[in-house]
Amino acid sequence: MERVDVAIVGGGPAGASAAEQAAAHGAETVCLEQGVPREDREELGPDSTDAAGMLDYWVDIMDEDYQDIPDDVVLQELSGTDFVGPSTTVSLDTTGMDSTYPGFGFTFHRARMDDWLYERARDAGADIRVGTSVSTLETDLAASGPTHTLTLSGGDELEADRVVLADGPQRRITMDALDQFTPPGSSIADQLSPPTANHIAYQEYREFPEEIFSEDRLKFWWGWMPGETAYPWVFPNDGTVARVGLTMPIGMTLDDVAHPVSYRLLDPSDDGIPSGATYVDRLLEAVYGDEYDVESDMPRVEDRGKSKGTETYPISSTRPIDSPVDAGIAVAGGAMGTTSAFHEGGYHVAVRTGKIAGRLAARKQLGTYNDVWKRAIGSEVARNVSFADIVADYEPDDWDRVFAVANGMIGDGDDRSLLQRGYSAGIGASKLLLAYKRRKFGYRNGGYVQFAEDEYVY
Incomplete structure (x- = not known):
């Protein structure tokens, strides 16, 4: 052997x-x-x-x-x-x-x-x-x-x-x-x-019209689709190709969604949670469909990814x-x-x-x-894990509210970094910071571990 x-x-x-x-x-x-x-x-x-x-x-x-x-x-x-909410956007130029x-x-x-x-x-x-x-x-x-x-x-x-x-x-x-x-x-x-412990992610490689291709920025849409930490994205690739995708919980059903009509990427005719491909089509239509024909102007690049320009994979x-x-x-x-x-x-x-x-x-x-x-x-x-805990039950209105607070916390000028003003940004910012600090304090000294070393039996 x-x-x-x-x-x-x-x-x-x-x-x-x-x-x-x-x-x-x-x-x-x-x-x-x-x-x-x-x-x-x-x-x-x-x-x-x-x-x-x-x-x-x-x-x-x-x-x-x-x-x-x-x-x-x-x-x-x-x-x-x-970060694009249903009606409010936050732009960050530094982490x-x-x-x-x-x-x-x-x-x-x-x-x-x-x-x-x-x-x-x-x-x-x-x-x-x-x-x-x-x-x-x-x-x-x-x-x-x-x-x-x-x-x-x-x-x-x-x-x-x-x-x-x-x-x-x-x-x-x-x-x-x-x-x-x-x-x-x-x-x-x-x-x-x-x-139960994973999300599923799906993405497509799409060729974008040059005039709307954002080559140096990531884009995330929060509060547009249901599910804990579920959101679509666009990532710039080479040339004018971008990866358009999303992540969502595995096994989620419409019965798990309290207010389906509040999500822009759900349709009243849906009899279940849409597929990843449907979500991508709906996102592109919602964002660019007034000026572009998504199917012809933003075609899938089929020699990329795992299979014909698409990828599906798990995320812990x-x-x-x-x-x-x-x-x-x-x-x-x-x-x-x-x-x-x-x-x-x-x-x-x-x-x-x-x-x-x-x-x-x-x-x-x-x-x-x-x-x-x-x-x-x-x-x-x-x-x-602290941020994920805080937003676990957020619905579309919650994302707009917290993005409005975040905009108040971002400093003026070229260096737009979150938390630059901290508690001085007002009561909404103070509540958000306090909630985060409380969550993070609960995970001190490795408290985020859910199965500890001393639980194993030899």
Whole structure:
């Protein structure tokens, strides 16, 4: 039976980053990625998990020097973002966060970014096997230390001393692997089952008329469609191609919507929640249909994405869990719940948690993993789950109200950053800030973790 020091299940941003760090720190490392086909690449690659946008401070969370990112990865430099409510819009030209990246952010080519991470991992000595999936993982807690047996799709077995689970929001291997160490009568699926813990995202690549293509701004529409942290977006790509997409909860029905008539992208004739493609058509018609024929003036670019210019993929929308580190297992990225539908997935946190897991696995220091990842990304996680909690029950009027408050909190001049005026912006701003601070205080000291390290049973 083949044996390695570190086996990594999943080759997305978390898995590839774990592989690079594990190999760079001297471990014999294999990374196993099932792989999916895409229109815009010749070979199989990792599944897409976000709309491929990167804000300035996210580059620092990734622990990357932005100057190292290849030029062909970056598609558009961004100057800001627009949050569009039913009748009120907020425009931000800075994130307000300290960062080494000199601009607001950028959009990037997901497959090329993945390939860059793979190239670095292979250069470090990792064995990257795309097209090889894992069927099961079983752990033997021997007195001499844990041993993990991975059964591959072809029936072969692989033995590893330490394992990094990075199989993304679908968690195909993670849930059963962790259930080996959950208390009797419970399951990690209570926290991480994809149908309840994930959102579904859908996007299309569309060619825009040059005169309305916003090459340097992200656009999000809040309060236009129902669902907790459900919203459409437009991300500028290369040329005049943009990704038009949306995220929404899995399994939502119209019975879950209190006031369907208040949402602009719902129609009185709907007998169910519209499909992603229908939502995209309705958004483009609502925003541009008075002046353009959407079908002919904004055609789908069919040689992009996963299939004929479209992509459907899961995004984790839950709080993270700790890993059973005493069993020699670390969970990273979307598999552990650190990505978020509230901020478009989380390529940045996936890369960072993967790096930490790979480095510690190589050094035989996985016992510190849960503490180290919290120090690295804890503020980002607490911020996102706090905001997501606050807006969970928002309806269209709530978005207009909070956007009006936000406009009052943004300073005058060129540097339009939220919270620049803080409590001086009035009672509405004070209430919003207080609600956020209360939520965030409740998640102090890692309180956002929903399954803690000491809950595992060995």
